[in-house]
Amino acid sequence: MAKVYNFSAGPAVLPHAVLAEAQSELLDWHGSGMSVMEMSHRGKEFMQIVHEAEQDLRSLLHIPNNYKVLFLQGGASLQFAMLPLNLLGDKKSVDIVDTGHWSKLAIKEARRYSAVNVVASSEDRHYLYVPAEDTWQRDPNAAYLHYTSNETIGGLQFPFTPSSLPGVPLVCDMSSDFLSREIDVTQFGLIYAGAQKNIGPSGLTVVIVREDLLGLAQPDTPTMLNYQVHADADSMYNTPGTYPIYIAGLVFKWLKEQGGVNAMAARNAEKAGLLYHAIDSSNGFYTCPVDPEFRSKMNIVFRLKDESLEETFLSEAKKNGLVQLKGHRALGGMRASIYNAMPIEGVKALVHFMQEFARQHS
Numbered sequence: 001m002a003k004v005y006n007f008s009a010g011p012a013v014l015p016h017a018v019l020a021e022a023q024s025e026l027l028d029w030h031g032s033g034m035s036v037m038e039m040s041h042r043g044k045e046f047m048q049i050v051h052e053a054e055q056d057l058r059s060l061l062h063i064p065n066n067y068k069v070l071f072l073q074g075g076a077s078l079q080f081a082m083l084p085l086n087l088l089g090d091k092k093s094v095d096i097v098d099t100g101h102w103s104k105l106a107i108k109e110a111r112r113y114s115a116v117n118v119v120a121s122s123e124d125r126h127y128l129y130v131p132a133e134d135t136w137q138r139d140p141n142a143a144y145l146h147y148t149s150n151e152t153i154g155g156l157q158f159p160f161t162p163s164s165l166p167g168v169p170l171v172c173d174m175s176s177d178f179l180s181r182e183i184d185v186t187q188f189g190l191i192y193a194g195a196q197k198n199i200g201p202s203g204l205t206v207v208i209v210r211e212d213l214l215g216l217a218q219p220d221t222p223t224m225l226n227y228q229v230h231a232d233a234d235s236m237y238n239t240p241g242t243y244p245i246y247i248a249g250l251v252f253k254w255l256k257e258q259g260g261v262n263a264m265a266a267r268n269a270e271k272a273g274l275l276y277h278a279i280d281s282s283n284g285f286y287t288c289p290v291d292p293e294f295r296s297k298m299n300i301v302f303r304l305k306d307e308s309l310e311e312t313f314l315s316e317a318k319k320n321g322l323v324q325l326k327g328h329r330a331l332g333g334m335r336a337s338i339y340n341a342m343p344i345e346g347v348k349a350l351v352h353f354m355q356e357f358a359r360q361h362s
């Protein structure tokens with residue numbers, strides 16, 4: 001078993017069983033005599049791997065047939081540009097909700113290709129809440145509405161799915177809570193997620209896009225940035241990230257064995273509940289600044305009342321096998337990322353450590 005519990009925000013912990021399986025077939029995949037890394041992406045072995053990965057993802061999220069699943073590269077960050085390039089069509093503007101670091105970057109990049117209407121922002125209170133939907137200033141003629149379901153740095157998560165206006169598809173950056181809870185794909189025009197949190201290693205971006213949104217790309221869109229090109233070629237227009245796709249496929253199988261997305265959601269709620277309870281019952285030794293109803297179940301941010309103890313906290317945690325707890329440099333403090341693959345034992349170990357640390361330093 002792993003010797004540490006890894007709370008990194010991404011690349012992040014992967015299921016031990018998946019890594020062990022990958023290790024066991026590293027040199028020889030299913031008797032092919034080849035490593036997956038050595039296979040042609042067009043050979044029958046890899047075609048089987050990518051086909052199964054897609055089918056397993058489709059079954060986990062009940063993705064209807066009128067949606068394409070794309071396995072792309074360039075990270076979630078490239079989607080910030082691909083979205084307006086592909087979906088603006090003959091519209092003039094896109095709607096984006098601003099809830100923190102990642103939505104801000106999505107806005108900045110979209111502005112290179114389109115007018116952007118920021119429908120709501122929680123910047124006024126340091127992104128500690130999600131603005132109520134009935135206050136959003138939406139444009140009925142927007143090409144789409146974009147939001148970030150989980151702000152990985154701020155530890156802020158949407159507890160609801162925004163409603164979609166007729167003709168304005170909903171687009172969601174689900175990078176850090178994809179597959180962590182049940183979603184209704186039919187409510188979305190497009191969902192995307194960088195892999196390195198809940199899907200697999202970095203180097204892969206999953207895009208789920210409704211077919212009627214294909215074919216609208218601006219004429220000067222680079223070929224590699226055109227969803228239609230990748231959809232027509234079943235993500236094989238060029239050489240895809242074969243190894244990340246293979247590992248993602250193993251993660252999807254693992255998720256199915258664990259009982260699927262609903263079972264994960266229940267576990268994630270339990271894990272997050274344990275951590276937030278430890279923070280809230282620490283008599284102010286630890287605090288989580290995010291408004292309770294919007295606290296992320298994936299990235300738990302917290303501070304120590306006495307900031308001068310932070311370095312000691314991190315080094316003592318490390319001695320106890322609890323690593324990568326330092327908050328994002330933009331925010332400071334601590335952050336415990338507890339994606340699907342973080343076992344509840346890891347969260348319990350962290351809670352135990354936090355309680356002991358508070359006792360010793362109060």
Ligand code: PMP
Nearest residue numbers: 075076077102152173175176194
């Ligand atoms: N969106 C969110 C919500 C993220 O957490 C991240 C990465 N941490 C990104 C976008 C950017 O992803 P990438 O590094 O894959 O470009």
